[in-house]
Amino acid sequence: MTNPFIYRKLSALFLLFIAFGNVYSKNKEMEQLFSRLDSVLTNSEKYVLEKEDKIEELRKKQSMPLKPEEKLWLNKMLYDEYFVYNADSAMVYVNNNIEIAGVLGRKDKEQEWLLHKVFLLTAQGLLNEAEKELLNVDIASLSKENMYQYYDTKIYLYSHLVQFIGNRLELTNSYYNLEKEFKHEAKKYITPDHPSYYSFCASLHREYPRSAEGDSIKLKLKDIVDKSSLSTRVDAINSYMLAIMFYNEGDEDNYVKYLIYSAIADIKICNRDIASLEELSNILYLREDIDRGYTYISYCFKAALLYPNRVRVINISTVMDKLQQAYRERNKIQESKLRKSLYTTSILSIVLLISILLIYFQFRKLSRSRKKLNESNRLLNSHVKELSEAQRMLGEVNGELSEVNEKLKVINNQLLESNYVKEEYIGYVFSICSNYITKLEEYRKNISRKLKAGQIDDIQSLTSNITMVQSELKEFYHSFDAIFLHVYPDFVKDFNSLLRPEEKIMLKEGELLNTELRIYALVRLGINDSIKIAEFLHCSPQTVYNNRLKTRNKAIIPKEEFTETVRSLGKMQK
Structure with a gap:
């Protein structure tokens, strides 16, 4: 008969053996996954060269004669290659397609590429610019698919804003709530045949515990x-969202596994905005796998600088700081071990040779660590210089904005002056028209009376007399002069300041303006055509031309600048 005690011991040992076997199996599988990722990372330059070759082939097609629609498509292909690889180059093709869509009158395409522009600005960390550009999107011109793109872009922007603001809890919660609202809006427009359908649905059901629908989404996504x-951006995003779902369940092994999958896909497509590898480096830091973690974060840092992504650089810098601190602590421990080794060699002379070799190898390891630390510091200094350059560029932009504001003030003053002049002259014209209508009525009545009285000779004498016309013209010019000088009282003085002292215009007694001044008064009002001026002054265009030429010859400023200077003369009197 079997002893129950022995049976229980054997059962416990068996269960312990199974548990140990499972742990060993999981650790082995995880190490194989990391080795696979290390291999892909080692070949990253090969993937870059393949991408550059593909881009070069597309660029060659740009020299071919293409229709605008074909250029639009070629630019899209180049954008697809660049948008996670080099944001600056991608932005060139985005702007080109916005321009082409405008020329073609394709409002829908113009708005679609405007959304791509917002994506790139966000990806680069230019969050203020991205928010401003998003306001320019005309939602009414978006198709159903582009409506999903619109809300997906807003989700992307606000997720970056959350990363940027850090630990400000109230603002973070506000942005998270907005992000949730955008997701629910986006859900209305995405369809199951969309490449991002399951990753998007996963983002809706990322929390745990989740509904039956959420579990179904996770299984389908897995x-x-x-x-x-694992060679497309969709593969990278799908893997990343699946990893997040496992993370929220507390399943760390699958969380790490699918982060590795996501990182592999990102490296293969040369994605330089690579979040998965950054998270893996942080996990490795917590597991004290410093060397591998530092290798991963260094790759992320270089990629972020090449992209460039300012928000990602800041986040990566935080992880790098932790890894550097870990390096320093490890170096301290190593130095302590070295000291102990030296003490031991002084006591145990028999093992002197072995101790010397141990110290030699330890120093080599320490030297490599310090070199990596120095390289890290160099990269950080480079990052600081980039930030300084960004601040300088921001200052220049602010200066340009101030200059634009000053120009707007000048234009506004010109508009005010133009409106005021129009008001004055409209009143003046109405008054003259009213007076002439009254005079014409009197003239008609006078003619009518003389016709009834049979005074034909008087009528002939009256209609042949040019004195009245001259008198009316004189009165018209006098009224014009008066209203002009009412608006620009300093015009004559300012005009004379442009002439040589001996050529200054001296007006006769009772004279407000003479013909020469009247010509340039019309120029001041914006009438520059000599024919129109001649019609106004009842003289020939040649007379006006000669008069203007004569006046320009009297000027103390260059002749070609004279007319433009006259247009700005005279302080407006209100």
Whole structure:
């Protein structure tokens, strides 16, 4: 008969053996995954060269004669290659397509590429510019698919804003709530055939515990990821969202596994805005795998600088600081071990040779660590210089904005002056028209009376007399002069200041303006055509031309600047 005590001991040992086997199996699988990622990371330059070759082939097509629609499509292909690889280059093709869409009158395409522009600005960390550009999007011109893109872009922007503001809890919660609202709006427009459908649904059901629908989404997404080639951006995003779902369940092994999948896909597509590898480096830091973590974060840092992504650089710098601190602490421990080794060699002379070799290898390891630390410091200094340059550029932009504001003030003053002059002259014209209508009525009545009285000779004498016309012209010019000088009282003085002292215009007694001044008064009002001026003054265009030429010859300023200077003369009197 079997002893129960022995049976229980054997059962416990068996269970312990199974548990140990499972742990060993999981650790082995995890190490294989990390080794696979290390291999892909080692070949990252190969993937970059392949991408550059593909881009070069597309660039060659730009020299071909293409229709605007074909240029639009070629630019899209180049954008697809660049948008996670080099934001500055991608922005060139975005702006080109916005311009082409405008020329073609394709409002829908113009708005679509405007959304791509917002994405790139956000990806670079230019969050204020991205928010401003988003306000320019005409939602009414967006298709159903572009409406999803619109809300997806807003989600992307606000997720970056959350990263940027750091630990300000109230603002963070506000942005999270807005992000949730945008997701629910986006859900109305995305369809199951959309490449991002399951990753988007995963973002809606990322929290745990989740609904049956959320569990179904996770299983479907897992099936998609496990069957994927891990070579597209969709694969990278799907893997990342699946990792987040496992993380919220507390399943760290699968969380790390699918982060590795996401990082592999990102490296293969040369994505330089690579969040998954950054998270892995932080996990490795917590697991005290400093060397591998530092390798990953260094790759992320260089990629972020090349992209460039300012928000990502700031976040990566935080992780790098922790890894550097870990390096320093490890170096202290190593130095302590070295000291102990030296003490031991003084006591144990028999093992002197072994101790010397140990110290030699330890120093080599320490030297490599310090070199990595120095390289890290160099990269950080480079980052600081970039930030300084960004601040300088911001200052220049602010200066340009101030200059634009000053120009707007000048234009506003000119508009005020133009409106005031129009008001004065409209009143003046109405008054003259009214007076002439009254005079014409009197003239008609006078003619009518003389016709009834049979005074034909008087009528002939009256209609042949040019004195009345001259008198009316004189009165018209006098009224024009008066209203002009009412608006610009300093015009004559300012005009004379442009002439040589001996050529200054001296007006006769009772004369407000003479013909020469009247010509340039019309120029001041914006009438520059000599024919129109001649019609106004009842003289020939040649007379006006000669008069203007004569006056310009009297000027103390260059002749070609004279007319433009006259347009700005005279302080307006209100």
